[in-house]
Amino acid sequence: MRTVRTFEATLTNQQQVSDDLDQLGWAASKLWNVGRYYAQERWDAAGEIPDDGELKAELKGHERYTDLHSQSSQRVLEELAEAFTGWLGKRRNGDSRCRPPGFRKQGDSHPRSTVSFKAAGFKHDAQYQRVRLSKGRNLKEHRSDFILCEYQTRPDVDLTEWDIQQVRAVHKRDEWRLQFVCRTTIDPNPPGDETAGIDLGICNFVALSFGGESILFPGNVLKEDEYYFGKEKAKCDDSQSRKRMRIDRKRTDRRSHFLHTLTKHIVSECVERCVGTIVVGDLDGIRNDENGDSRNWGKHGNLDLHGWAFDRFTKLLEYKAEAEGIEVTLVSERNTSKSCSVCGTVDGDQRVERGLYVCDECEVAMNADVNGAENIRQKVTPSLVCDGGDRSTGWLAQPAVHLFDRSEGCFAPREQVGNREP
Numbered sequence: 400m401r402t403v404r405t406f407e408a409t410l411t412n413q414q415q416v417s418d419d420l421d422q423l424g425w426a427a428s429k430l431w432n433v434g435r436y437y438a439q440e441r442w443d444a445a446g447e448i449p450d451d452g453e454l455k456a457e458l459k460g461h462e463r464y465t466d467l468h469s470q471s472s473q474r475v476l477e478e479l480a481e482a483f484t485g486w487l488g489k490r491r492n493g494d495s496r497c498r499p500p501g502f503r504k505q506g507d508s509h510p511r512s513t514v515s516f517k518a519a520g521f522k523h524d525a526q527y528q529r530v531r532l533s534k535g536r537n538l539k540e541h542r543s544d545f546i547l548c549e550y551q552t553r554p555d556v557d558l559t560e561w562d563i564q565q566v567r568a569v570h571k572r573d574e575w576r577l578q579f580v581c582r583t584t585i586d587p588n589p590p591g592d593e594t595a596g597i598d599l600g601i602c603n604f605v606a607l608s609f610g611g612e613s614i615l616f617p618g619n620v621l622k623e624d625e626y627y628f629g630k631e632k633a634k635c636d637d638s639q640s641r642k643r644m645r646i647d648r649k650r651t652d653r654r655s656h657f658l659h660t661l662t663k664h665i666v667s668e669c670v671e672r673c674v675g676t677i678v679v680g681d682l683d684g685i686r687n688d689e690n691g692d693s694r695n696w697g698k699h700g701n702l703d704l705h706g707w708a709f710d711r712f713t714k715l716l717e718y719k720a721e722a723e724g725i726e727v728t729l730v731s732e733r734n735t736s737k738s739c740s741v742c743g744t745v746d747g748d749q750r751v752e753r754g755l756y757v758c759d760e761c762e763v764a765m766n767a768d769v770n771g772a773e774n775i776r777q778k779v780t781p782s783l784v785c786d787g788g789d790r791s792t793g794w795l796a797q798p799a800v801h802l803f804d805r806s807e808g809c810f811a812p813r814e815q816v817g818n819r820e821p
Contacts, residue, residue, distance in 0.1 A: 401582055401583070401584055401585075402582070402583060402584075402585050402718070402721060402722065403564075403580065403581065403582050404561070404580075404581050404582075404583075404718070405578050405579065405580050405581070406552055406553075406556050406558065406561075406578070406579045406581065407552075407569075407576055407577070407578050407579075408550035408551055408552045408576065408577045408578075408579065409550065409551050409576060410548055410549065410550055410574070410575055410576065410577065411549045411550065411551050412547075412548065412549045413574055413575065416546050416547070416548050416575070417574070417575055419534070419538075419546045420511075420514075420546065420568050420570075420575045421511060422466075422534075422538055423466075423467060423471075423514045423532075423534065423535075423538070423546075423568065424510075424511030424512050424513075424514060424568070424570055424575075425509045425511060425512075426463065426466035426467050426514075426535065426538065427467060427471070427475050427511075427512035427513070427514050428503040428504070428509040428510055428511070428512040429463050429466070429509060430458075430461075430463045430464060430466065430467065430472055430475050430476070431475055431478075431479055431502075431503050431512060432502045432503055432504060432509075433458060433461055433463050433464075434454050434458060434475070434476050434479045435479060435500065435501070435502050436502075437449070437454065437457060437458065438454070438479070438483060448480075448483045448484075448487060449480070450480050451473075451476050451477045451479075451480035451481075454476040454479065454480060455472075455473055455476055458476065462537060464535075465535050465536045465537050466535040466537045466538055467514065467534075467535040467538075468516065468519070468520040468533040468534065468535055469519075470515075470516065470517040470518075470519055470520045471514055471515055471516055471517075471520055471533075471535070472535070474515040474517070475512070475515075479500065482499075482500035483499065483500060486498070486499045486500060510570075511570040512570075513567055513568065513569045513570070514532075514567065514568045515565055515566075515567045516532055516533065516565065516566045516567070516568070517564075517565055518564070518565075519533075520532065520533045520566075521533065521563075521566045523558070523563055523566075525558055525559045527549075528549060528550055528551065528552075529547060529548065529549050529550070530547075530548050530550065530566055530577065531545050531546070531547050531548075532545060532546040532547075532548060532566065532568065533545055533546075534546065548568075548577060550577050552579075558579060558581065560583065561579075561581035561582065561583050562581060562582045562583060563579050563580070563581050564580050564581060564582050565579075565580040566578070566579055566580070567580065572648065585721075585722065587722065587723055587724035588724050589675035589723075589724040589725060589726075590669070590670045590672075590673045590674060590675060590723060590724065590725065591672075591673025591674060591675050592673070592675050593609065593610070593672060593673050593674045593675060593676075594610065594674065594675070594676045594677075594678060594776055594779050594780040595607060595608065595609050595610075595669050595672070595674045595676070595677050595678070595776060596608045596610075596677075596678045596679075596680075596772045596773055596774070596775035596776025596777070596778075596779075597665075597677060597678065597679045597680065597716075597772055597775065598680050598732075598735065598768055598769075598771035598772035598774075598775055599679070599680060599682060599709045599712065600618075600768055600771075601618060601622075602617065602618065602619075602754075602768075603615045603616065603617050603618065603768045604616050604617065604618030604621065604661070604712075605661065605665065605712075606766070606768035606769050606771060606772040606798070607665060607668070607772060608769055608772035608773040608775075608776050609672055609674070609776075610773070610776060610780065611794060612672075612794050612799075613766070613769040613772065613773070613794050613795065613798035613799065614668065614798060614799045614800070614801055615766070615768065615769070615798050615799070615800045615801070616661060616664075616665075616800075616801055616802075616803075616810065617800065617802060619802075620657060620803045620805065621654060621657060624650055624653055624654065625650075628646050628647075628649070628650040631646050632646050632647075654708060656808070657803060658708060658711060658712055658715055659715060660803070660808065660809055660810060661712070661803070661810065662712065662715040662716040662719050663719055664801070664809070664810040665677075665716065666716070666719045666720050666723055666725065669720070669723075669725055670723055670725070674725060675724070675725060675726065676725065676726050676727075676728060676779060676780075677716070677720055677725055677726070677727045677728070678728050678729075678730055678775050678776055678778060678779045679713055679716070679727060679728070679729055679730070679775070680729075680730065680731075680732035680735060680771070680775045681729040681730060681731055681732060682709050682732065713727070713729070728779065730775060730778045730779070731778075732771075732775065734774075735771045735774040735775050736767065736770075736771045736774075738770075738774050739756070739758040739760065739761065739763065739770070740765070740770050740773035740774045740777060740795065741758065741761050741763045741765075741792055741795070742758060742760050742761040742763075744758055744759075744760040744761070746758075746759065746760075754766060754767055754768070755767055756770045763792050763795070763796075764796055765792065765795035765796045766795060766796060766797075766798055769794075769795050769798045770795060773795065799812060799813075800812070800813040801813065802816045804816045
């Protein structure tokens with residue numbers, strides 16, 4: 400099984416290479432603008448958007464094309480074509496508010512765009528942690544001119560174990576970084592045959608059920624961040640756009656760290672319990688009602704829901720689970736919040752409070768989110784109780800709670816996190 404990962408590295412010789420990388424970043428923005436102008440002309444004349452093949456053929460002789468290595472220029476035009484394809488798809492689906500990809504220009508200056516280098520555009524020296532990046536013909540001072548970048552990855556990343564497919568130079572936070580897109584073949588054995596179910600929510604970001612044990616992962620730190628950074632942005636006036644951008648970046652970074660840490664922790668818990676399949680409730684369309692119109696969850700509910708990163712959570716969980724041989728399956732969430740996971744009774748009125756589910760039929764009281772997670776798990780693995788077995792239901796009412804510990808940057812049982820608080 401082939402798997403692809405992207406590893407980010409910092410440049411240790413930033414000062415020596417930043418000017419050359421700036422030139423490439425500006426060149427990529429200018430080429431994007433040339434392609435954008437050509438696409439606009441085609442759209443105005445014929446109502447069609449050229450694909451990446453036509454853009455490459457038409458602009459191959461343009462002087463901006465030769466500012467970059469040929470494969471780097473091709474990738475810029477491919478990204479432009481992909482952006483237009485996404486816009487056309489939304490337009491055909493009736494989204495009148497969507498806008499086509501714009502020009503990359505801020506007044507008289509151009510932003511530094513990401514520059515991609517495919518196999519012929521870079522040469523990697525793993526021993527000395529260096530990578531040589533090719534320039535375009537127009538930016539070379541001599542035939543063998545190139546950019547020699549020295550980099551440093553995380554201590555747990557060994558690029559010699561991977562087949563590097565692509566190197567990207569990315570300008571982030573006023574400095575250049577490298578991203579290595581790598582591929583390798585893995586054949587991990589599943590930890591076991593057990594099944595776990597996951598119900599995604601807002602108060603409890605994840606409810607995890609193992610069929611005899613359950614864990615809740617509250618999303619309180621995400622809500623705290625949204626509130627805090629929202630207040631900070633509100634304090635900024637129109638002249639503080641750069642400060643707003645820094646606030647947004649910090650909020651995004653903290654949420655990314657939370658999601659990466661959470662998915663890694665969930666996979667480790669599943670490995671420990673010999674889980675071979677994780678079943679996740681599919682929330683596609685959760686923002687719409689039965690008629691396809693936007694659903695109104697109230698003022699605070701709408702803010703929480705639209706900041707709900709369930710798509711990204713699922714993608715992160717999939718690739719982390721894949722590395723351990725665990726399969727992630729999406730199933731419909733239909734009636735999972737209304738059904739009793741013990742006897743199977745379906746009644747929308749049995750969720751008496753937000754966090755409590757009481758079944759009138761079998762008189763079992765349980766945590767509502769854990770009940771939903773267990774129903775999702777049972778879509779793949781039937782319940783022993785429903786099959787006539789006898790099983791304790793205490794774990795449904797009293798799940799373990801794992802909190803995100805900011806001081807340690809990890810998840811831990813609530814008792815341990817509480818003991819570390821001042």
